[in-house]
Amino acid sequence: MSQSAHRYAQALFDLSREENNLQPVQDALIHMGSLILDLEDFQLFLKNPLLSVEERGGILKALFEGKVPDLVLRFLLFITYKNRLSILQEIIEAFDVLYLSGTHQLRALIQTAFPVNDEDKIFISRCLQDTFGQHMIPRWDMDPSLVGGFRIYAQGRVYDYGFKSQLNHFLQQTTSPVC
Numbered sequence: 001m002s003q004s005a006h007r008y009a010q011a012l013f014d015l016s017r018e019e020n021n022l023q024p025v026q027d028a029l030i031h032m033g034s035l036i037l038d039l040e041d042f043q044l045f046l047k048n049p050l051l052s053v054e055e056r057g058g059i060l061k062a063l064f065e066g067k068v069p070d071l072v073l074r075f076l077l078f079i080t081y082k083n084r085l086s087i088l089q090e091i092i093e094a095f096d097v098l099y100l101s102g103t104h105q106l107r108a109l110i111q112t113a114f115p116v117n118d119e120d121k122i123f124i125s126r127c128l129q130d131t132f133g134q135h136m137i138p139r140w141d142m143d144p145s146l147v148g149g150f151r152i153y154a155q156g157r158v159y160d161y162g163f164k165s166q167l168n169h170f171l172q173q174t175t176s177p178v179c
Helices: 003-018 022-038 040-047 053-064 070-081 085-102 118-132 163-175
Strands: 105-112 135-142 149-154 157-162
Touching (some): 003 022, 003 070, 022 040, 053 070, 070 085, 085 105, 118 149, 149 163, 157 163
């Protein structure tokens, strides 16, 4: 992530906190990040060097005016003027890190071999919350290759409690030479 993306994200984070508008700004940025990932035309628009600042601004207003918080639209127009619209995805990612840290939250991907009922999801989320000391924002996914158990991706680390992984770990320990 570039330094400039972090600086822009920090400025937007500080402004949105000042205006007591942090959650709506985060929601709008999450949605915008999804648009960037899902729509190739939007990606091309962000990086198109042939459009003038005025043309880009007009398109952004047409797309987002009245649909995102005013602060987000003003920010988009500002980074357009500064010719930084091409790093919007990096800014969104940096903002998300600041938001999660500032609100003591943690995103986690939890993969299971089988569907998990709501009661177990709540229990697992609470255990993770106690372990990490932060509110969990879990995303659940099924991975039949686990055979059983689960795998957690959080804070840039993998916690693998899948049966297959545990069995491989056990087999490695039992076949290791003992001194």
